[in-house]
Structures are given as C-alpha cells and as structure tokens.
Amino acid sequence: MRIRSGVVVAALALALAASGCSGGGDDPETPASAAPAGGKLVIWGDDKRAAALKPFAEKFGQENGVTVEVQAISKDQQTTFVTASQQGSGPDVMVGAHDWIGNLVQNGAIDPVQLTAEQQQSLAPNAVKAVTFNGQIYGVPYATENLALIRNTKLAPAAPATIEDLVAQAKKLKADKKASELLCLQVGQNGDAYHAYPLFSSAGGYLFGTTAGGDYDKNDLGIAKPESIAAFKKIQALGEKGAGALKRSITVENSIATFTAGKCAYLVSGPWAITDAKKAKIAYDISPVPGFAGAKPAQPFLGVQSFYVAAKGKNKALAQEFVTNYVTTPELAVALYQAEPRPPVLTAAYDQVKGTDPDLAKFVEAGRNAVPLPAIPEMATVWDPFGKAESAVIGGADPKTALTAAAKTISGQISQ
C-alpha cells in the first residue's frame, strides 16, 4: 500500500511536470541568446544624474533604434560599478567624478576614449586635463564644479579680500546679533578634506608633489612637510580655540541649512547650494574663496563630472558612440545644464547659457585657480586621515602630531 501510493504520487507529479514542459519550453525570453534585435545600452549614475539623463538617453535610443536604460545607484557608486563590471553585470556607460579614473584604470574597468582634435578644442582645457591619466583621455567631461564663497548680500554687501577680512566682518555681525555663526564651512567630527583644501593650499600646504610632466607624484607626499604644518597652524588659528570660524559642529547636514536660515553670512560651498539659497529667497553673491593675507590665492579642488565607457560592458560599440559622439553635442550639454546647474565643459554650451545665468560665470571665475582633484589611486588613502587631522587641529590638537600621524597612515597604505 505504501509503495503503491508513492508510485502514484510520483507518476502524477511527473505528469504535471510534463504538462508544464510545454509551458516552460516557449519561454518568451531567451536570455542566453544574444541581445534582442533592438540592442540595449545601460547607463549608471547616482540619483541626481540618472534623473537628469533619462530624457536624453531615450532620445538617443530612438535615433539609433536601441533601448537605453538609465539606472541610479544610491550608494557606493564607484565600488558597485567596479564589482559589477568585473562579474559581467556592469553597465555600458558610467557617469561619475573624474577622480575615480586612477582606480577604474587599475581595475581595468574603463577604456580610453579617442576624441578628435576638434572635439578636444571644444572642451574647456582644465577639464580635459582632469580626465587625462597616463597620457590617455579616459572620460568625456560634461560639467565642472568647485567651491566658492557664497555670501548673504543683505548681511555682507562687500566681498572680503582675505580670510582675515571675512572673520573680522563676521565677528562684527555676530556682535551686532545679526548672525550667530561666523562662517559656514563644513568640517564635521571627522573632518572634510575637500572643503579644507582651499585654505590649506593658500597657506602653502600641498598633498602630492607633481612630476616634470605635470602628473601627481605619489612618492612625494606633502602632508607632513613643514609647509603643510605651517598651513595647519594657520587653520588652527581659525578653529574652535582661535577665532571660532571653523567648528566641528558645522557638518555637511547643517552647513547649507544654517546659511539659508540666515544664521551665517558666509558659506563655502559649490553650485549645489544655490538651489537651496534660491528656495529660501536669500539675496546672495558668489566670489572666489578668499585666501590668507599675504599668502597664495586659495585653490579649491576642481571636480569634473564625466562619462566613462565600461571596458567590460556588453555593448561597447554603442557605449562609445554615446559617450564620444552624443555627449559632445551642444544640445545635450545645455540640456544637462538645465537639469542640474553646473558650468558645462563644452565651450559652445557654456557660451550659450552664461548669458542667462550670472552665477555660472562667477563659479567659473572662483575656479580660475582650481586644481583638479588628483585622480591617482593613492588619493583614496588621503581623504580620511587628512580630514581627521584637520578636525583634530580645529579642535585644538597639535598640528605637527596630527599631520605626522596622518602621513604615516597614508604612506603605510600606499606601500601596501
């Protein structure tokens, strides 16, 4: 009885399976075969870029008879891209900052792009330099961003020439109870190297030396050198134990919000802050970040947003077509600018929009002395220790100890 019931069950099950066989057979998706006749292009970016890119991607798709998918990665865009690419699940085109290039190249994740001489000339030279690595151009830049000084013109009608001027003005405002904070420059508990760099460079500090060719030299670490220590001493004078202009309690979350609430007259931030300032109806003006009196001008970092061709993408030919021949058209550059107001790299597009947007020219002017973010892979070791040294010094620690420790950590990581 037992054996028989078992056989019956098995037989019925197989019968069911056989009937499902026909259903399984004509599976409409045959994923193992080559891409469907239409062709597909997959583009990855972060949430903001993905939203901005969608309409143009679709237009490209229609013109070429292919499907274009734009997807947004919410966190760890660079790592996710590299990991996914390596396993074959990556996109065909990646949108990201230019300082990823060194790491992407060492992982074989992106291919160089060959721009014609004409195309190169139509792009801003500092942006082209930023995406050049080891003599090759690896990405097509489309927008730049750099820090500038955004000031509340109602509270501070005139642009300060030096940081000392700024602090003096701000102190007066605070004494008059017109503002509660001196300067909104984000530091945070663990520091912020990107925002600290303008003042650091003005006071004479440097991160990496440059080789004869102009590339960054990973063997010349400038962090613990006397010039950098002297620079940090000046920063400390502005810190919590000094003038009180730089504070660790001003973080990425509250820096812009404090400015838009009218609590501080001066904000050091980038183009992304303008939208919030406009929303809060603050009358503002943009000028370069002021440096120290008698020292070099402040050099903010220049960040260049670029399109990359994934080396292991499934549709490289179409990706190259999109990146080198479509992104470099003025229509797309202008449209991307409208979705997200950053100075376009394409000179033709920039000329087209600068008339309507006075802020653009000012940001570009503030970026006149900007240095491109170093794209060498070793730069990744610098951010964290440098930021922590900055925050320690602002909190009152000894600059020499902090910087020497940071340099030791960094060089230890580099030599791994």
Added chain:
Amino acid sequence: MTALLERETAPAEAPEPSGRGGLAGPLLKVALLGTVAGLAVWAAFPLIAERAWPGLAVLLVATAGLFYLYVGPRHIPAKYLIPGTLFLIVFQLFPVAYTAATAFTNFSDGHRGDKQEAVVAIQTASVTRVPGSAEYALTVATTGDPATGALTFLVTDPASKVVSAGTPDGLKALPAGDVTVNAAGRVTAAAGYTLLNGGQASARSQEITDLAVPTPGGAIRSQGLSRAYEGKAGRAYDGGCDCIRDTTSGRTWTADERAGAFVAADGERLAQGWRVGVGLSNFTRLVTDSAVSGPFARTLVWNLIFALASTGGTFALGLGCALALHSPRVRGRALYRTLLVLPYAMPSFAMLLVWRDMFNTDFGLINNLFGLDVDWFGGAASARIAVILVQLWLGYPYMFLVATGALQAIPAELSEASRIDGASPWQSLRRVTLPLLLVALTPLLISSFAFNFNNFNAIYLTTDGAPFPADNPANGATDLLITYTYRLAFGGSGAQYGFAAAVSIFIFVIVAVISTVSFRRTRRQEEVYS
C-alpha cells in the same frame, strides 16, 4: 499485547494515511512536486541553451534528490529541514565560503581579475592615436547577412574624401561611383554592402570593437559607430618572456606571479594586476603589522563592552517596563504598548542618522533641550555613552515585547506561592521570575549579543568611530572591530578584500567561541528545566 507494542513502534515510520482527509494530503503533495518538476524544467532550458552541462547536472541531481526525499516514506527530518537548508546553503554558506577562500588571495583593487584580463586591459589602455593620422567617419557594414556576415568598416577620409573598405586584411579604396556619402562624410549606401543599423550593430558590438584594420602605421579601430581612428598599441604582451613590452622604448615589465603584477627591473609596477593566492600573508599581516594589531586589543575590549552593555541594557530596560506594566490594574496597557514599541517600528538607519544630528554640539537637540554644552562625539567617554544610549533607544522595545510575552507565560500561581511563603516582591522576582525568564530568553540574549558585536550601522552611521586620537586616524574610540576592519580594508588605496576577509574570519572565530561557550552553559540550564 503485541498489538500494543506494534502501536507504540508505529510512530517511528510513517503510518498509512487514513481515509479521513486522506486525499487532500497526497493531492497537495502531487501539486507541490509537480511545481518543483515544472520549475526544474523551466530552469533547464536556459542551461541547455548555454550548454552549461555541470549546472544542468546539478539541477537534475537536486531535482531527483527532492523527488526521492518527498515521495519516499523515509528521512522524515530531512523533509522538514531541506527547504530552509537549501536556501541557507546557496545564499548564506556560499558567501561565507567565498569569503574564506578570498582570505588566502590578494583580491583587491588592481588585483580583481585574472592575468589575461590584466593583459587585455594593459594593451587596450596603451592604444594611442597615430599622430597626424586622419580622423575617419565610419559606417559599419557587412558583405553578407547583417547578423552573421563578415564585417567591414566603410571609412571616409575627411581630407581626401576617399571612401575605403577596411577588413582584417587591410584597407581598400572604393570607387566613388559605388558609394553615396552624406554631408557629414558618412557612407549612406554602398554597392555590395549592407549597412548595419543601430540595433544590428549592437548585437555585434564585440566584433565591432575587436575589429582592427591593419595599416602601415598601426590599425584602424572604431570609436563608436560613426567614427574611426588609426591607432597604435604602445604595449604588447610577449608570451616568450611572459612580460609586457613597450613597442617604442623597448622597456619590459615581467610578470611576477607572487605579487600578481607586471614589474619592471627598477621596481615600477604596472597598475593593472591580477589576483593570486598569497597563502597566509593576510593573516600574518594582521598579527605583525603594528599599525593594525596595536589597537586591536583595545578595540576588542570596547567591542565586548559595547555588545554587553547594549544587550544587558536593553534587556534591563525592556524587562523593567514589562514588569511595570504587568499588573492588570494598569489601565491603557494596550496603548502604552503600542506607543512604547514605536522606536522599533521606525526604520533603524533613518533614526541612526537623526540621532547623530541630535548629538551635534552646537545645533543638536540634546544640547539645546537640556541646556548642555557637551562635545558628544569629541570625547571618548561621552561618545561611548552616546552610542550606547542610541542602542538602548533602538533595542529596548524589542526586549519589552519579548519580556511581556514571557512574563505572561509564567503562571501566576508561582509568584503567588512565593508570596505566601513570605518572600518580598523583590525576592520573588529575583528567585522565581528571573530564572524562569532567563532560561526562556537566553538564546535571544545570545543572538542579541552577537548582533550587537557586529553592529556596523550603529557606529558607522552615528560616529563612524569618532573621536580619533591625534596620533592614529585609523582607529577611533568608538570603533568596533567590524568598523575598524571596514576602514582598514576599504579606506586604503582601493578596496582590499583579501585582507578584509582574513579579519572577518578572525572576528568570526572570536564571536563563535563566545557564543558556543554560552550555548553550552544554556544547554545545561535547559536540561534542568525542560
């Protein structure tokens, strides 16, 4: 007598299905097994199309195994364990095994793929445009069928306006009459050739990017679908010496299998490397590198304290509230419960970020509300207290829930009896209620300990290890082993997965030993009471 004996041994084997409700069971079984078989068939088709014979074999063996298991009457425990275990093996054990295997390699940024991939990457990255060469307009065409025919590049030289057909055999000029060229210089029609549209070209993307038309100066390659350039590879792989050779300068970088990179005579390494096994060097680095191992002990101690304080604190708080609300005389208990459980219902990562903002020295709610001026994340002690406070807030509702239920399961007679015997409420709590509760809840406490030991989010989203001593930016006062590892592995020049895997194993061994020891002790307790 024998009938009774038979009855008693009957449960060891599956009894015969009785007539009552006997049909529903087998029917359901048939349906489920049929679904399994149907799924197996559905899964088999792509495997067959891809000719993935090992995968297909695994699928068949697994399906056969499932059928054998569920049709036959034996192996009853397995019938219940297999479904969950199957998922466990595929989605939990596999990552663990993968991690363990990675610990013995140098898997990291710059060493992710194999040697062949590194060679291809080096060669592709070295292709540069021949100076002074023409910048061709390109149309991809084929002499035969668009899907399978041999590819040809129809290139137009912008200076001379000559159209040529490029194949792997070389460039051949085409007579002007045979081709139509549009204003931009691209070929729009050519006699004897079928032009590929976007979709067709996408389908053959790999072939298009691989195609190189040899020319005296180098080779013509595509740049997209509408442009081509003449390029020369600056570096090539030489199998004879197992090295990369620069074609212009003659410099060579030889493959170093131990390091997984190409190294030149003067020590310069090429950026693109590959993954190699490194034996135990990740583990030895953990122990010998003073920058890593020095703070390890201190971090371990704090980690233990954090886990104990979180588990113990949430338990004490939760139990306290459960005891307070345990009396039937408290009105509105249901309302209290719903409100008290709210912190647990809120998404934890969001609340961690909110708490971080609340601890801000100048703008945070805590300092503003209580009129304090504490630099919470600036001092080691205050940061640790802050972090534990957040954990208490997040975790005590769960313990409250569990303790409430457990309390209700304890018969009231027990505490009444102890009170009749003259015990004070505190004594009856300590001697009667608490031991019973602990027996019931110990597995939960152990798992809560383990969870908090590796509670990455709790530290990463609030302090990220702050405060850091001025002399060591890698290891902070509130760092757990897991956040410390994360920073070591992913804060360097790129991700160092091999090293992170080694540290993971290390952490796991610690946690596993602690848990096993606690487990053994509860087993003794369990046997006392169950």
Added chain:
Amino acid sequence: MTKWLSRVGWRHGVALLALAFSLFPIVFVVSAALNPLGTLSSTAAVPTGASLGNFANLLSGTDFARWFGNSVLIAGVSAVASVFLSALAAYAFSRMRFRGRRVGLLALLLIQMFPQFLAIVAIFLMFSTITDLWPAIGFNRAWGLILLYLGGALGVNTWLMKGFFDTVPRELDESATMDGASHAQTFFRILLPLVAPILAVTGLLAFIGTINEFLIANVFLTDTGAKTLSVGMYGLVAGERDNNFGMFCAGTLLTAVPTVLVFQFLQRYIVDGLTAGAVKG
C-alpha cells in the same frame, strides 16, 4: 491615594518616563516632516507651522509610492516564506531526534554571525550568472531579492520557534498519530495553529528586518522603479549634499506605517501567550 500610588501609580510613572524617552526623537521627526522649510536647523523639538508640503513633494517628486509597494511586497512575501521555512525546521529540531541535531542548532546560530563584507562580491558573482540564465529571478527583480533574503530564514527565529514547539506537550502529537495522522498532518493541523503566537512574532521580526535591509538591496536594485524604501530614501538624503531633511523625515514616518499596522494586527497573538521557551508548567 498613596495606596494607589504605591501599587499602581508608580507603574504609570515608569511607563510615562519610558514613553518620553521613546517618543521624543519621533516627535522631532514628525516636526521636521511637517516643517514647510524642511531643513535640519529650522526644526525644533515641537512642531511649528504645520504643512503637508514635504509629504506632497515626496509622493509627487519621487518614486516613493512604487518604493513603498516594492518594500511591502518584498518584505511581506519574504516574511511569510521565511516563517514557514523556519517553522518546518523548528518542528524537525523539536520533535525529531536525528544525528547532528545539536550541531545543527548551534550552526544556525553561528552562520549568521559571520561578517558579511564580501557578501556583496559573492552575490554579484552568483547573480550575474543567474541574471544571464534566468532573468526573472535576477537583478532588479523582486523575486530574486526575495529568494536571496530566504537564505536568512533559518537562524535565531528557528530557535525561538523550537523553544515554543518544545512547550507543546508530546502527548498531543502521540494521540494524533494514534488516530492515524501522518507527521505532516500533525504538523499542519495540530501544531501550527497552537504556535500561532510565535509565528506572528517571527513574522513581524522578519518583516521589520527586511524593510530595514539596505546594503544588499542597494546593489541588487538599480532600476529606480524597482527600488525599496530604504534604498530610495538613502538616495534622497545622501544625494548630492542637498537638504531634503523634511522629505526624508516624511518618508521615514510613512515607512513606519506598514510596520505599525502589522504590529497592531498581530498584537493579539503576540501578547496573549507568547511563551518563549520552557516556562509553562
């Protein structure tokens, strides 16, 4: 009066203190969500000026509704499925004696303690192949993610359930067997209804855990429409240094709603008779 105070009043006091501790961050979140300016520094502990603008922006400006639906679907299905798988295993651990039982129990506890750094890489490895072969359960598909979450079905929850099963007297099983029921019938018809409270608790825990899960969902779901709440909301706040704090808090509150609803629905099961082990007489 003092008698009430000493017997009952202090209980209310403790409860109220705990309530204050629990609720003040939540009040802050509510306040930020209702604040029309929607920035962190403009928010105080108590709501000033209420406006539903943040909620409106959230629902219209982002894909919040789709994320919500995805989260509820994924969390719901994986909670139910993992409760079922766990119950099956717990039944075996509790009622049956087989080789490797104790080791198996310990292993369940230990496996989930392994730090999951490289899980992402392993998942990419696995799912790249799966997406190529069977796209219906590959990347960007809810079903793929559900299957992945089911890997964690056997764990501490199985422990909890086993303890609960242990409290149900064996005599029930035996009398059912003597009436001719098979082990499956005993399980489904007799035991499962009896352990309903623990099923409810485990379901709630699994639901909450899945809704909060973020790291894996981040790499698995890249298509905006396929995302879950945790991933989508992280993008709101981490996205480009913007101050979407008000929208973020509005989203947080809305995310808590399904959990609270599930809790309310399951409350009668959870509280009445939640024994968690060998406590019954």
